[in-house]
C-alpha cells in the first residue's frame with residue numbers, strides 16, 4: 394500500500410465498499426452470569442484473552458465457522474446460537490478482518506484445553522478487558538445488553554487508532 398493511502402481514521406475508509414481479506418467469527422458461551430473466554434496460544438492476538446473463533450474456511454457459512462472453531466479450540470459444540478453483530482478491523486499495514494459475533498447459552502461436550510486455546514470462565518462483571526483486544530471493552534457490553542451492532546476500527550499492530558460503534562435499533566437477531 395502506498396504511504397499516501399494508509400488509513401488512520403475511520404473517515405479515511407469507504408466502509409460501504411470495504412471488503413476484508415479474511416471473514417472470521419467469535420462465539421461466546423454465556424451461562425449463569427459467566428462468559429467463556431480463551432487465552433489464545435497462536436495466530437492473530439496470541440497471548441491475549443479473547444472469545445473462541447477464527448477465520449472462515451472456503452465455502453463455509455459464518456455460523457458453521459463459529460461452531461467448528463469452538464469444536465477445534467475447546468472440544469465443545471455450542472447450542473442456542475445467536476447472531477449479535479459484526480466488527481470490521483482495518484490494520485494500517487493493509488491487512489483486514491471482518492469478525493461476525495455470536496453467543497450461545499449452552500454447549501455439548503467437555504471444555505478441554507487444546508494446542509490453540511486455554512479456556513477460562515470470567516464473571517460478567519469482571520471481564521479482563523486489560524488483557525483483551527482494545528476494542529472489546531466497547532462492543533462486548535453492547536453484546537451483553539442484547540443490542541445488535543456494527544463496529545469499525547483502525548489498528549496499528551495491537552494499538553487502536555480510531556473506532557466507530559453503531560448500535561442498531563433492532564435487538565440481536567436469532
Ligand SMILES: Nc1[nH]c(=O)nc2c1ncn2[C@H]1C[C@H](O)[C@@H](COP(=O)(O)OP(=O)(O)OP(=O)(O)O)O1
Nearest residue numbers: 417418419435436437445446447448492526528529
Ligand atoms: N481486534 C480484535 N478484537 C477481537 O475481539 N477479536 C479479534 C480482533 N482481531 C482479531 N480477532 C479475532 C477474530 C478471530 O476469531 C480471530 C482470528 O485469529 P486467527 O487469524 O488466529 O484465526 P484462526 O484461528 O482461523 O487462525 P489459523 O487457523 O491459525 O490461521 O481473532
